[in-house]
Amino acid sequence: MLGKVIVTGSMSLDGFGCGPDPSAEHPMGVGGERLHTWLFAEAAHPADVEAGNRMRAAAGAVVLGARTFSLGLEIWGDVPFPAPCFVVTRTPGPDLAQPSGTFRFVSTVEEAVAGALAASPGDVLVMGGGSTVGAVLRAGLADEVWVELVSITLGAGTPMFPSVGELDLEPIAADASPSATHLRYRVRR
Amino acid sequence: MLGKVIVTGSMSLDGFGCGPDPSAEHPMGVGGERLHTWLFAEAAHPADVEAGNRMRAAAGAVVLGARTFSLGLEIWGDVPFPAPCFVVTRTPGPDLAQPSGTFRFVSTVEEAVAGALAASPGDVLVMGGGSTVGAVLRAGLADEVWVELVSITLGAGTPMFPSVGELDLEPIAADASPSATHLRYRVRR
Numbered sequence: 001m002l003g004k005v006i007v008t009g010s011m012s013l014d015g016f017g018c019g020p021d022p023s024a025e026h027p028m029g030v031g032g033e034r035l036h037t038w039l040f041a042e043a044a045h046p047a048d049v050e051a052g053n054r055m056r057a058a059a060g061a062v063v064l065g066a067r068t069f070s071l072g073l074e075i076w077g078d079v080p081f082p083a084p085c086f087v088v089t090r091t092p093g094p095d096l097a098q099p100s101g102t103f104r105f106v107s108t109v110e111e112a113v114a115g116a117l118a119a120s121p122g123d124v125l126v127m128g129g130g131s132t133v134g135a136v137l138r139a140g141l142a143d144e145v146w147v148e149l150v151s152i153t154l155g156a157g158t159p160m161f162p163s164v165g166e167l168d169l170e171p172i173a174a175d176a177s178p179s180a181t182h183l184r185y186r187v188r189r
Numbered sequence: 190m191l192g193k194v195i196v197t198g199s200m201s202l203d204g205f206g207c208g209p210d211p212s213a214e215h216p217m218g219v220g221g222e223r224l225h226t227w228l229f230a231e232a233a234h235p236a237d238v239e240a241g242n243r244m245r246a247a248a249g250a251v252v253l254g255a256r257t258f259s260l261g262l263e264i265w266g267d268v269p270f271p272a273p274c275f276v277v278t279r280t281p282g283p284d285l286a287q288p289s290g291t292f293r294f295v296s297t298v299e300e301a302v303a304g305a306l307a308a309s310p311g312d313v314l315v316m317g318g319g320s321t322v323g324a325v326l327r328a329g330l331a332d333e334v335w336v337e338l339v340s341i342t343l344g345a346g347t348p349m350f351p352s353v354g355e356l357d358l359e360p361i362a363a364d365a366s367p368s369a370t371h372l373r374y375r376v377r378r
Contacts, residue, residue: 013336013358013374014350015204031355137342147202149338151374153326155354161203165344166220169202174365181363183370185202185340 003123005113006058007133008146009160010035010180014153017130017160027071029157035150038179045177051148059083060120063112065132066090069103079103080127084119086112088132109135130158137164140189145169147183192312194302195247196322197335198349199224199369203342206319206349216260218346224339227368234366240337248272249309252301254321255279258292268292269316273308275301277321298324319347326353331376334358338370 009017012035019029028035038048059081064072066089072080079085082100092105106112109132116124126136136142145167147160169185176182198206201224208218217224227237248270253261255278261269268274268290281294295301298321305313315325325331336349358374365371 013334013356014353015348145202149372151358151360153350153353153356153358155352159204161342163344164203164342167202167342169340169342171340171365171367171370174363174370176360176363178360181360181370181372183202183338 002117003060003120004058004143005117005124005126005136005141006144006146007126007136007142008055008058008148009128009133010038010148010150011160012150012152012154012157014155015159015161016154016157017128017133018158019154020156022067022071022158024071024074027075029154031154032157034152038148038150038177041179045179047175047177047182048179050175051180051182055125055146056081058123059125060122061086061116061124063088063109063116063124063126063132063136065129068127068129068132081125084116086116088112088135109139109141113141128160130160130162133160134162134164137161137167137187142187144172145185145187147185149181149183151179151181191306192249192309193247193332194306194313194315194325194330195333195335196315196325196331197244197247197337198317198322199227199337199339200349201339201341201343201346203344204348204350205343205346206317206322207347208343209345211256211260211347213260213263216264218343220343221346223341227337227339227366230368234368236364236366236371237368239364240369240371244314244335245270247312248314249311250275250305250313252277252298252305252313252315252321252325254318257316257318257321270314273305275305277301277324298328298330302330317349319349319351322349323351323353326350326356326376329378333361334374334376336372336374338372340368340370
């Protein structure tokens, strides 16, 4: 049986999954590193710890976009999760082996999700950025959406859900910490 | 003592406070009426009922934008809440008395919020739309932000939080129903 396809990301209350002008210096965009504070806090709240654990447990395989790959690789020094990672890119190349998994490059989200489902012993995590999240949702490939709604606004940046069309969602849970509210939804078909 | 200034609105998960192309026929934009289903459901969930009651209790005076006023008046046939209502408009005119309160027209959010605070026996509800919400937040006039995060995406529309800049928020509560997650935040200064 195939696992679930879970779209996930940290989002500001004004809907941004990344701050403005992402670069090697500011891979999450200017000010955007605050989107991940909940994940890396030293004295983390139990709701934040559980959200991180849930994400790691769901990452049997990973789908990510070319920009997230190219900006993230230097930070991670590895795959983002210890699992096969499928990168959606206009310029696919040969596999890239890392200490904890291999990056594979494909040209569509359909290929990425199908490959990830086949490669995963469990679920598949779609970790964005926005254009990949949007394409997966528009293609009707997502079973669940997990939003880590961070208690900030950014004022500008890349929307987490760009032009995803009309979706009807069924809430699974909402777990709040002082840093973020961890929301999970099932996508109704 | 002055009451609190509370910015509130129903928002889709992709950040829209109103669907595309609002008109007399579709005052919430095309598809946007689903943003208010939680408020008008016949068999409402307790979390939705409480959120509605909380909003009514906070509406000692109301601030709204010109577009919300002009599209809403026909639907409400009255003020939106039984309280003095301050409309921010580029073309202020004479007061407009309604069965349960009076519309007053002012040209800036600063005037609207100051007038509403003076007129309210309690708190002030800023009910949008987006440009008014944005202006109130940018002007640093909001004490709290209440978001009724509806379990849908719209794909297009008017952002609830347009260019509000960087805000740091402190969660007060997150109460979920199947229709919406009712989020309340304090604005950190």
